[in-house]
Amino acid sequence: MYYLNISDSPIDVNALYQKLKDPQYGGIVTFIGTVRQWTGNIETRFIDYSAYHPMAERQLEKLAAPIEAQGARVVIEHRTGHLELTDEAVFVGVAAAHRGDAFRWCEYLIDTLKKDVPIWKKETDTDAVRWGD
């Protein structure tokens, strides 16, 4: 069963990885998004994330359920609130019988999360405050 969580608590990468381990799976792919300092010439100091609860959780369920229906396991956690450089903002993990499906679904999940899940970042850079990418 999938595990989906959006909260202000720091992401415990190892604890989430443990949720993916299971004898039926032979391939686990994880993506971890972290707070980056430089985007071209723009220097980021910190990022604040906010979400529309519980719509964001419902959107994650819609992404995860069809993948789980094909026999894989999905673990997604997104952090909200105040994040400093190098903090983990998002964890997406897929465990599948074989690596091909795990790679493909993990990429699909993070790509779709970035388009369809109502979460926003407010980036405080050294020169300005910016919403979004």
Add this chain to the structure above:
Amino acid sequence: MKLNVKLFAMLQEQLGNVVTVDVPEKPTADQIKQAVSVSSPNLQQLIGTSRLAVNQEFTSSGSLDVSPTDEVALIPPVSGG
């Protein structure tokens, strides 16, 4: 018909948590967005690229079966991850 529209992110910062708009019965998403942007022309472009959600589901095109008791939200372009 008056609808309360929830706002998020930059829209929330500029306009507050909720705005009340007056729209016709069975409005389209564009009509609701237009009603929100009337009072804030400087946000017209951002509102134009925002999506509408009713009861926490993104809406599709066409007129919406929406009433003042429904939860209506304007979702600016998301940027999670």
